[in-house]
Amino acid sequence: MKLEIDDVHIEIGGNKVVNGTNLDVSSGELHVIMGPNGCGKSSLAKGIMGHPDYKISSGSIKVDGKEIKDLPANERAKLGLFLQFQEPVEIEGLGILNFLNAARNSLNRDNKSVREFMNEVKERSSQLKLKEELVGRSLNSGFSGGEKKKVEVLQMQILKPGIAILDEPDSGLDVDAVRIVAENIKQFMKETGAGVILITHYSRILEYLEPDQIHIMKNGRIIMDGGTELVRKIEKEGYENGD
Amino acid sequence: MPDESNELYKRNSIKPDYPDELGNGDSVEGAVTDIENSLESRFDVVVTNNGIRNGNRFVKTYSIEDAPDELFSDKITDGSEDRISAYINSGSRHIIRIMVPDNADARISMMVINSAHMPFQVLVECKARSRLSLFEYYCSAASDKHYVSPLHEFVLGNDSTAEFSMINNKAEGSSMVGFSKAYVSQGACLNANHIYDGSSFTKMKSEFSALGEKSRIDAREIVVGSADQKFDINTFIFNEKPNTYARLESGAVLDGRAFCMLKGYAKVAKLAKGATSRVEEHGILMSESAHIDALPDMAIDYSDGVSATHAAATAPIDKDALFYMMSRGIDSKESRKLFVSAFISKYLSGINNPFARELATSLLVAKADNGTFGELPEISMKDIWSANR
Numbered sequence A: 001m002k003l004e005i006d007d008v009h010i011e012i013g014g015n016k017v018v019n020g021t022n023l024d025v026s027s028g029e030l031h032v033i034m035g036p037n038g039c040g041k042s043s044l045a046k047g048i049m050g051h052p053d054y055k056i057s058s059g060s061i062k063v064d065g066k067e068i069k070d071l072p073a074n075e076r077a078k079l080g081l082f083l084q085f086q087e088p089v090e091i092e093g094l095g096i097l098n099f100l101n102a103a104r105n106s107l108n109r110d111n112k113s114v115r116e117f118m119n120e121v122k123e124r125s126s127q128l129k130l131k132e133e134l135v136g137r138s139l140n141s142g143f144s145g146g147e148k149k150k151v152e153v154l155q156m157q158i159l160k161p162g163i164a165i166l167d168e169p170d171s172g173l174d175v176d177a178v179r180i181v182a183e184n185i186k187q188f189m190k191e192t193g194a195g196v197i198l199i200t201h202y203s204r205i206l207e208y209l210e211p212d213q214i215h216i217m218k219n220g221r222i223i224m225d226g227g228t229e230l231v232r233k234i235e236k237e238g239y240e241n242g243d
Numbered sequence B: 001m002p003d004e005s006n007e008l009y010k011r012n013s014i015k016p017d018y019p020d021e022l023g024n025g026d027s028v029e030g031a032v033t034d035i036e037n038s039l040e041s042r043f044d045v046v047v048t049n050n051g052i053r054n055g056n057r058f059v060k061t062y063s064i065e066d067a068p069d070e071l072f073s074d075k076i077t078d079g080s081e082d083r084i085s086a087y088i089n090s091g092s093r094h095i096i097r098i099m100v101p102d103n104a105d106a107r108i109s110m111m112v113i114n115s116a117h118m119p120f121q122v123l124v125e126c127k128a129r130s131r132l133s134l135f136e137y138y139c140s141a142a143s144d145k146h147y148v149s150p151l152h153e154f155v156l157g158n159d160s161t162a163e164f165s166m167i168n169n170k171a172e173g174s175s176m177v178g179f180s181k182a183y184v185s186q187g188a189c190l191n192a193n194h195i196y197d198g199s200s201f202t203k204m205k206s207e208f209s210a211l212g213e214k215s216r217i218d219a220r221e222i223v224v225g226s227a228d229q230k231f232d233i234n235t236f237i238f239n240e241k242p243n244t245y246a247r248l249e250s251g252a253v254l255d256g257r258a259f260c261m262l263k264g265y266a267k268v269a270k271l272a273k274g275a276t277s278r279v280e281e282h283g284i285l286m287s288e289s290a291h292i293d294a295l296p297d298m299a300i301d302y303s304d305g306v307s308a309t310h311a312a313a314t315a316p317i318d319k320d321a322l323f324y325m326m327s328r329g330i331d332s333k334e335s336r337k338l339f340v341s342a343f344i345s346k347y348l349s350g351i352n353n354p355f356a357r358e359l360a361t362s363l364l365v366a367k368a369d370n371g372t373f374g375e376l377p378e379i380s381m382k383d384i385w386s387a388n389r
Helices: A041-049 A073-078 A096-107 A114-127 A132-136 A145-159 A175-192 A204-208 A229-237 B007-011 B029-039 B069-073 B083-091 B319-326 B332-348 B354-370 B382-388
Strands: A002-012 A015-026 A030-034 A054-063 A081-084 A091-095 A163-167 A195-199 A213-218 A221-226 B045-048 B051-054 B059-063 B094-100 B105-114 B118-126 B131-140 B147-156 B161-168 B175-184 B189-196 B201-210 B216-225 B230-239 B245-254 B259-268 B276-285 B291-294 B297-300 B307-316
Touching: A002 A041, A015 A041, A015 A054, A015 A195, A015 A221, A030 A041, A030 A229, A041 A054, A041 A073, A041 A081, A041 A163, A041 A195, A073 A081, A073 A096, A073 B319, A081 A145, A091 A096, A091 B332, A096 A114, A096 A132, A096 A145, A096 B332, A114 A132, A114 A145, A114 A175, A132 A145, A145 A163, A145 A175, A175 A195, A175 A204, A213 A229, A221 A229, B029 B045, B029 B105, B029 B131, B045 B094, B045 B118, B051 B059, B083 B118, B083 B147, B083 B175, B083 B201, B094 B105, B094 B131, B105 B118, B105 B147, B118 B131, B118 B161, B131 B147, B131 B354, B147 B161, B147 B189, B161 B354, B175 B189, B175 B216, B189 B201, B189 B230, B189 B332, B189 B354, B201 B216, B201 B245, B216 B230, B216 B259, B216 B332, B216 B354, B230 B245, B230 B276, B245 B259, B245 B291, B245 B332, B259 B276, B259 B307, B276 B291, B276 B297, B276 B332, B291 B307, B297 B307, B319 B332, B332 B354, B354 B382
Parallel strands: A030 A195, A030 A213, A081 A163, A163 A195, B045 B105, B094 B118, B105 B131, B118 B147, B131 B161, B147 B175, B161 B189, B175 B201, B189 B216, B201 B230, B216 B245, B230 B259, B245 B276, B259 B291, B259 B297, B276 B307
Antiparallel strands: A002 A015, A002 A054, A213 A221, B045 B051, B059 B094
16 A cells, blocks of 8 residues: 655645645655644644545645545544544543444455454553453543543554554553554554554654654744654754754 | 423423323334344343333332322422422323332333323432442333423432433434432432433433532533434523532533523522532534523532532534644544543543443434434444443
């Protein structure tokens, strides 16, 4: 699977938040986007996934050569995209298992029985060190920040997208949880061969992963591409001197 | 009742056109059989224009002419409370008496089906330490323009427990105009659940009073409206004695041009030291033309240790929640359905009677899906029914 983002501009309510971003991601690749607060990282993620408030004013987003910018989010998901939300919504009354099962049925990616599905949820939850009773509760309702992030990763593992966009999977996590989440991302990539775009502010999660490329975003554009040396440069110099 | 003295509620009120003639209506026997066959279940009591079928030992039924005098002397409504109470008290042809003796355990299911105007009364008395589960299902034999007008009286003895769940799934053209009053004695618990799905017009007034120390009232009402349905729901909870608990949770999900007024009113008496009172009203608008007026109100006479809160929130369906669900591959229609089902489940989860809960869930989810009402979804309740007997 290949995601091609070509000179994409995104607006929210008439305000430009992404100003001409280019990025190509293929299966098996791990791309990391870093940048200061408000530089457009999450807006890019939501725009790729098709949030109705994030209008693609110009440019193109293609999945395997197919233009997707006019497709609703569910169609983009069916093509293989997945967004891990920075702030997942809470839906009281909607059980995680029911929700995941509905998503699984919509995507139609596996032919697992309900029992097999339940067993996989149990196994993955255990790997993520999620309390067992948590998956029996309403979606994110009353969950801690860390639990929400882990449930997002759990969804990714169950739904098996071709390319996952992970919007700050490490924010709000303690050191052990960062390691667990990173290990699960790594295992997911290994098992499925999926590509990942990982948005983060911190280098800690990258200690457990092997990024193919680091992209630095500022003022709505990717201003620098490189390897992990860029992370060290940013840590030393900050974003102010990064361009 | 609050309506009579509350200016806010007086201004926000829909007046029914009370029918002059009750009429006899057509036979509904065929419809009763069809519904029971479809559900693979048989109701204990079936109330129709033409008479009442009763197969439950805790239930006695009377035509108004044959009702014994003590039935009227024991009544806690006489028509002076309210216009609806007056209409039903004066116009009823049937009285259904439910008497649960000390320590007894009663489960009663009732179908109400009419094809002409039908005011009637259900008088419930639960003696000390008894337990009652009363489920009422309102439906139509035809889409004729008619009223169903139930009046309920509940008198709960000390330490008794009563769950009352009613579902209105009457067809378009019909109206439900009802009145309920409950007295809850010391240590007793009332769990009242009103599910409003059908009828073009619904006006319901309820008055639940925690009259004994440590008595408890949990009232829930959920409205799912579509097309041009109108709802005027007025519920009054009253903490009269110390250490009582009264909570009203109201929810509405409206699509199309539906309109709903939720008027939850709480009163805490001066004597009610340590009482807890809660009124919560939440609404979701599924279309731009739908309208919800959430009007919670409270009157608190100062007393030590009283905890009283009210809250109301109405909003269009959450765009971010829809996007979240769609980002997992679920289409817009299914996402809306899941969202509404989740909202509804908060209100239905308090129903202990599995038959009532499952039937309500099926009806409301189908309503949220296609907007239709007055029809039965294709479900069999046989296993749940058997398990509940």
